[in-house]
Amino acid sequence: MSTTTAQTTQVYQVYIRATPEEIWDAITTPEFTARYFHGARITVTRDHYGSRSPDGEVWGDAKTFEWDPPRRLSHGWRSMYDDEMAREEESRVTWEIEPQGNGTTLLTVVHDRLEGAPKTAASVSGRGWMGVLSALKTLLETGEALPL
């Protein structure tokens, strides 16, 4: 959002030509996330959010707070792929999926509770979330990865 100071509540939106179910699968299953989320293999269940690197290192390990397929998902976030960020406090990521009635769906990502994680806030604000959401949109609409 802001190019100067990273905000402690960040909101990103993208419209995708896909159904809510397709988006839900793409954000909760590792075969999909590996193709648009910096190679991360992410598995989300009703209770747990887990992310692993292509080599199997733990990149994310948190609780699932809300689980309402295919509309709403909220989970904890610690950037365990970086030592400094891994020591910061846990923040929260919420995905909202809203069909628009014309074959498109609005996906909103809110990354908040970042007060105790300033390095994480800066890291996810630049290329971070918009890179991920851009690549997710390309994958769902064209079947191809965006080489970010």
Next chain:
Amino acid sequence: MSTMTAQTTQVYSIFIRATPEQIWDAITKPEFTAKYFYGSLVEITDDAWVGRFADGSVGVTGRMIEHEPPHRLVHGWRALYDPDTANEDESRVTWEIEGQDGGYSKLTVVHDRLERSPKTAESVAGGWSYVLSGLKTLLETGRPLAG
């Protein structure tokens, strides 16, 4: 951005599998903008940026401030489509296009100087994400986002 109060500097970015030249054409030529910019036909001249609806009426207009194809376009923004926003001060829109390694580009839209245009700020807060999403779909698939 914020869902509560519209900000006076709004920043939106998106990554598109396209060259800067393709994005420049898509944001400055009416045959492209008609397919993703709420149907608006955008025309730019040395002096102005004008967005017309299909019936020819002017929806948005502003002064041309910077014009550096294919990387940077800066223009004023007065939203004439609504009497409330039409009476507010002109705000400013900056388009920045940065080619990236790997055959794609980063497009950033900054809509600022909205301090004296609160209704405009609120009106565009949801709109830019829709416009940029539609632009990306058009360039990557050759089709409009909806329909």
